[in-house]
Amino acid sequence: MGVTVKIPTQLRSVTSGESEAVVDEATTVGEVLDGLYDRFDGLKERIAEDGDLRRFVNVYVQGEDIRFLDGLETAVEDGDEVTILPAVAGG
């Protein structure tokens, strides 16, 4: 069943309007994102820079910010939900 990724509205112009994508056979958040980058042209440069996420991008696994876990090395399992969101809201 793979890992489900929630795509924020700001990235849907490069995902043909898709708000969700399923990535199979990924064991870490980094691999999930690589799977998305392979599928959607233009996605990588928007949210990543020099092999890491840009500083205003938040990624969550099951609702927890990956910076509280193992970052891009955070393990994921089939059925997990990964959420990408802009980090510039609130306060």
Added chain:
Amino acid sequence: MPATALQCKECHAEYPLEARYVCENCFGPLEVAYDFTGLNADELRRRIQAGPLDIWRYADFLPFEQPPKTALAAGMTPLVKADRLAKKLGIGEVWVKNDAANPTHSFKDRVVTVAIAKAQELGYGVVACASTGNLANAVAAHAAAAGLDSYVFIPSDLEEQKVLATGVYGTKLVAVRGNYDDVNRLCTQISGDRDWAFVNVNMRPYYSQGSKTLGFEICEQLGWTIPDRIVAPIASGSLFTKIARGIDEWRQVGLVEGELPTMNGSQALGCSPVAEAFEQGWDACKPQKPDTIAKSLAIGNPADGPYAVELARNTGGGVDSVTDEEIVEGIRLLAETTGIFTETAGGVTTAVLRKLAERGDIGADERVVVVITGEGLKTLDVVRGTFETHEIEPSLASFESTVPEHVGAAA
């Protein structure tokens, strides 16, 4: 109106002035860009002085064609010279900008006034927010005054006073079982799917403009001069950076002269991602799980954290943090020396001022402004047990035998 576009703070891409907050190229935050060329400082000053006694006197620096008509006015709060506080701390000159004197008793009235006026201009019928409490009060009140529906999202463990002072306005109040960062994440998700004006999500570029007016007022109230140092609280870092942004805009148009103030940010130790980034020399903040009595500052993942660090560094200032005990002492210190009762956020700011004074960071000839952002009645519980009440019988004998000669801590 010199507002020209929304511009990305990271890559400088431009977008039209609509309900939008994220750069689609790099995910950086958008802010309102202005073109101030051709503005005359004397004319601007005259327009400001002839304007209303609220933030709309600064309409030339806010993103509207015409000053909107708003039902609840915000701003023009007192700037009080605090000689007894200065003396107690052994420093030269301190002023307290008391932003508790706003319609819903915090600086949030400034940002919400601007955000809701913009939401109405853009045709929204529903406004919403993710709040640590003060914003909840302001959004609920201003939406009621404007006749708009509102949804207010708060962490479920918020102080009761702030919950009550929000629900009373008839908003749809949603208490989320989680901390502020959970509430913020949820609201960011909801804002992608609903046609609502979230004041601090999709309306954030406009909302944050309201905080500039604190910088304008401080300078105007000091006779069109820039103070040497400003001590202000940091939650998301928006207020802190926009105070300086406002002063910088006035320098650009010639309304004031001189350097930016030394900017000192204040955080609670139990939620100090910006202080940590400053101390460690990082250019981004590592998120934290907040655990502090200063709930209005309890943002563990601050959106403007990197910019707050940069501002503190560039102005020779800093970002300090204080313990919960020091926060309560700060509340008492401000109350006992100025007669101003502030909530926990103001306790944080006052405690950081004290720390700076004790460390010898403040020069003897400096003019310092402390920004007090909210009212003490909102966080009453924290001062419980910090003083003694002398309960007596209604007789002279009981009074004389029970109450000591010198009551209170006046010095």
